[in-house]
Amino acid sequence: MKTGHEQKFIPALGFHLFTPFYDLIVGLTGRERTVKKALIQHADLQPKQKVLDLACGTGTLAVMVKKFEPALELSAVDADQRMLNKARRKAVSAGVSIGFDQALSFSMPYVDAGFDQVLSTMFFHHLTWDEKVRSVREVYRVLQPGGQFYVADWGAPDSRLMRLLFLTVQLLDSFATTRDHIAGRMPELFSGQGFVDVKQLQSVNTIYGTITLYRAVKPSHPLLRTSDNSSMPA
Numbered sequence: 001m002k003t004g005h006e007q008k009f010i011p012a013l014g015f016h017l018f019t020p021f022y023d024l025i026v027g028l029t030g031r032e033r034t035v036k037k038a039l040i041q042h043a044d045l046q047p048k049q050k051v052l053d054l055a056c057g058t059g060t061l062a063v064m065v066k067k068f069e070p071a072l073e074l075s076a077v078d079a080d081q082r083m084l085n086k087a088r089r090k091a092v093s094a095g096v097s098i099g100f101d102q103a104l105s106f107s108m109p110y111v112d113a114g115f116d117q118v119l120s121t122m123f124f125h126h127l128t129w130d131e132k133v134r135s136v137r138e139v140y141r142v143l144q145p146g147g148q149f150y151v152a153d154w155g156a157p158d159s160r161l162m163r164l165l166f167l168t169v170q171l172l173d174s175f176a177t178t179r180d181h182i183a184g185r186m187p188e189l190f191s192g193q194g195f196v197d198v199k200q201l202q203s204v205n206t207i208y209g210t211i212t213l214y215r216a217v218k219p220s221h222p223l224l225r226t227s228d229n230s231s232m233p234a
């Protein structure tokens with residue numbers, strides 16, 4: 001039976017039919033390890049930090065984070081129970097402890113300002129612009145002041161070839177949710193919701209297009225917010 005969560009999101013490879021093959025396909029062809037390792041290195045994870053993996057999928061990033069820094073406290077959330085079941089199995093076989101939760105990114109079961117860092121890989125291209133805005137606002141809410149948000153997702157193509165290759169992702173995941181990525185609008189998404197120090201850290205070319213890594217910081221004091229951020233959450 002479908003839960004309320006399952007009716008409202010685009011599954012990992014566009015269709016539930018492909019979910020069992022997600023790890024195989026992405027692992028073999030998506031430069032997954034390179035991207036996730038790079039994001040972890042940028043994030044400068046520290047012992048005792050509280051960290052969230054947003055839209056954790058089958059838990060590959062979450063397990064890598066815990067192996068990289070076992071003394072941090074890691075939560076991981078995803079809308080899809082099937083992906084979470086795989087993630088739980090992966091965490092058990094890796095011998096790491098991760099708190100998994102099923103929820104949508106717009107409404108997460110976490111207290112305000114509870115996390116030092118939120119990480120997310122290959123998730124935002126599943127959302128319309130309005131859903132992206134609502135999700136980034138929710139990340140802003142759960143991060144503590146000064147907390148950091150690290151994202152890896154499709155970015156502006158590095159070349160005409162990368163643009164052409166990205167058509168495969170658009171056909172699978174939809175044009176509506178991916179066009180903001182190739183238009184390079186992710187930094188605007190973060191700064192529009194109140195984040196500061198928004199930076200594009202690195203780009204990685206794949207056989208499906210260019211993946212970009214971003215960092216955005218929740219201001220440590222509300223007065224640091226700029227006037228063009230007036231639409232951000234209180």
Ligand SMILES: C[S@@+](CC[C@H](N)C(=O)[O-])C[C@H]1O[C@@H](n2cnc3c(N)ncnc32)[C@H](O)[C@@H]1O
Nearest residue numbers: 009012055056057078079080104105121122126
């Ligand atoms: C392409 S997969 C990426 C998974 C994982 N982060 C990775 O890098 O392998 C996208 C994930 O986003 C999840 N998802 C889609 N919409 C969601 C939403 N609104 N809230 C939470 N998870 C969502 C899907 O269930 C899927 O697991």
